[in-house]
Amino acid sequence: MQKKFSVIVPTLNEEAFIEKCLLALSDQTVSRREYGIIVSDSSSEDNTVEIAGSLADNVVVCEKKSAGFGRNFGAKNAKTELLGFIDADTIASATWVEGAIQALQKGVAATGPIKSL
Numbered sequence: 781m782q783k784k785f786s787v788i789v790p791t792l793n794e795e796a797f798i799e800k801c802l803l804a805l806s807d808q809t810v811s812r813r814e815y816g817i818i819v820s821d822s823s824s825e826d827n828t829v830e831i832a833g834s835l836a837d838n839v840v841v842c843e844k845k846s847a848g849f850g851r852n853f854g855a856k857n858a859k860t861e862l863l864g865f866i867d868a869d870t871i872a873s874a875t876w877v878e879g880a881i882q883a884l885q886k887g888v889a890a891t892g893p894i895k896s897l
Contacts, residue, residue, distance in 0.1 A: 783813070783814060783815055783816045783859070783860055784814055784815070784860055784861075784862055784881065785810075785814065785815040785816075785860055785862040785863070785864060785877065785880065785881050785884075786815065786816045786817075786818055786854075786855075786858035786859070786860045786862070786863050786864070787805055787815060787816070787817045787818065787863075787864045787865075787866060787877065788818050788820055788851055788854035788855055788858065788863060788864070788865050788866075789801060789802070789805075789817065789818070789819045789820065789832075789836070789854070789865075789866055789867070789868050790820050790821075790822065790847045790848075790850030790851050790854060790865075790867070790868070791819055791820065791821045791822065791824060791828050791832065791850065791868045792821070792822040792823075792824055792828075792845055792847070792850070793824045793825060793826045793828060794824065794826075794828045794868035794869065795824070795826040795827045795828045795831055797868050797869040798819070798828050798831050798832050798835075798868050799831050799835065800871055801866070801867075801868050801869070801870060801871060801872075802817060802819070802831075802832060802835035802836055803835065804871040804872045804873075804874075804876075805817050805866070805872055805876075805877070806835065807874060808872070808874055808875070808876065808877040808878065809874055809875050809877070809878045810877045810878045810881065814877075814881075815860075815877050815881070816837040816838065816858070816859075816860070817835070817836045817837050817838075818836060818837065818838045818839075818840065818854045818857055818858060819832040819836040819838070819839045819840070819854070819868075820840050820842065820850040820851065820853045820854030820857070821839060821840070821841045821842070821850070822841075822842055822843075822844060822845040822846060822847075822849070822850050823841060823842070823843055823845065828868075829841060838857060840853060840854060840857045847867070851865050862880075862881060862884045862885070863884075864876075864877070864880040864884075
């Protein structure tokens with residue numbers, strides 16, 4: 781089955797948060813076969829990339845230190861038409877991916893429910 785959705789997580793020195801964020805994204809009501817997780821790192825100087833490497837499908841590193849650039853860089857590395865974006869210091873609810881896919885298939889933008897760390 782080809783994935784239909786990619787979650788992009790921009791990061792910069794997020795070792796305190798990234799594991800919880802990615803674990804929540806991995807524990808969704810939608811099968812992991814249906815979506816991928818891409819961490820787009822802005823050249824972190826901590827263990828963010830190493831932690832993300834064991835939990836994300838793909839970790840890409842850019843030199844520019846900007847969350848906006850990180851989102852765009854991650855999106856360029858996605859192989860799906862549907863994209864979702866979530867910050868590394870955020871925990872997605874168990875239905876976040878499901879809701880995003882449903883909303884985006886209808887052609888609208890979506891947000892929610894999340895919890896900040």
